[in-house]
Amino acid sequence: MHGSIITLLKRYVQTQYDHSTWVKLMELSGLDTVVFDHKTVYPDEHMYALVGHAAEMTGIPAGELHEKFGEYLVPDLMYMYQKMVKPEWKTLDMIEHTEQTMHKQVRLEHTQNMPPVLNVTRLGANELVIDYVSPRRMGGLAVGIVRGLATYFDESDLIDVQPTTSEDGERVRIHVRRSSL
Template identity: 70%
Template structure:
């Protein structure tokens, strides 16, 4: 997994807990370094260990942690990849374009990186079906990223994100709906 994800995970733990929690997590996960490099791709086992240990330490289920982490990492991802984002895009368009823009760029820049495949179907003007495919089984992170994008685009109150399968599999389906804005009283 790409170093940026570890760097953001470290920031997530430090923001919600503190630095000593991060160090404890690194030790419990059997990792030798608490720092990660943005240009390095690390073994996937490191992320599994970190998420698994974090779930044990906090008592919060791994899927819930992944969702929270996904929401948290969106603003930083958007900052780094802002030049690939068209000004008229909002949550649904961002998701529709991730496969060939953001994730495509990650694949081109790092031969060893392998972002998940996202097959996106536009069901109607206001609804997408996202088919997530990855051996890493991190569909909960995809759910969190989707919610984070909705917040990023100030659509958090009208974007409904519903996994229609278990979030745990290599294939996860997520329904993303844009609800009408509430009329002002």
């Protein structure tokens, strides 16, 4: 898992809860001696442990926590990749172009970076299907990012996001539809 995602997870926990919650998560995960930086790639198990213990502490299922975190990530992701985003893009356009823009760049920056593969099929001007493929099994994060994009582009009241398969699988299908104005 890329360090930038883990450092954003730290900030998410600190803003949604507090710093002591983050410290407790690090201790429970056996990571209390690890100092995460945004440029290093860490074992995926670190993220699994942190989210798993967060689920235990909060009583919120891990998939739901992934979704909430995904929504939270969007403004930072959009800031990091703003130069790749065309001004006319909205939610569906952003999703459609993520694989060939942002994910391509992430893979080029460091060979250990492995963002999920997003096979996007545009079904029409207001509808698409995402086939998320990743051994990380974090489809909930993808669902949250889609919802976060809708909020970012001020379309949250127009965008319907429906996972049509289990969000914790290696392959997750997500149906996204924008209602007409």
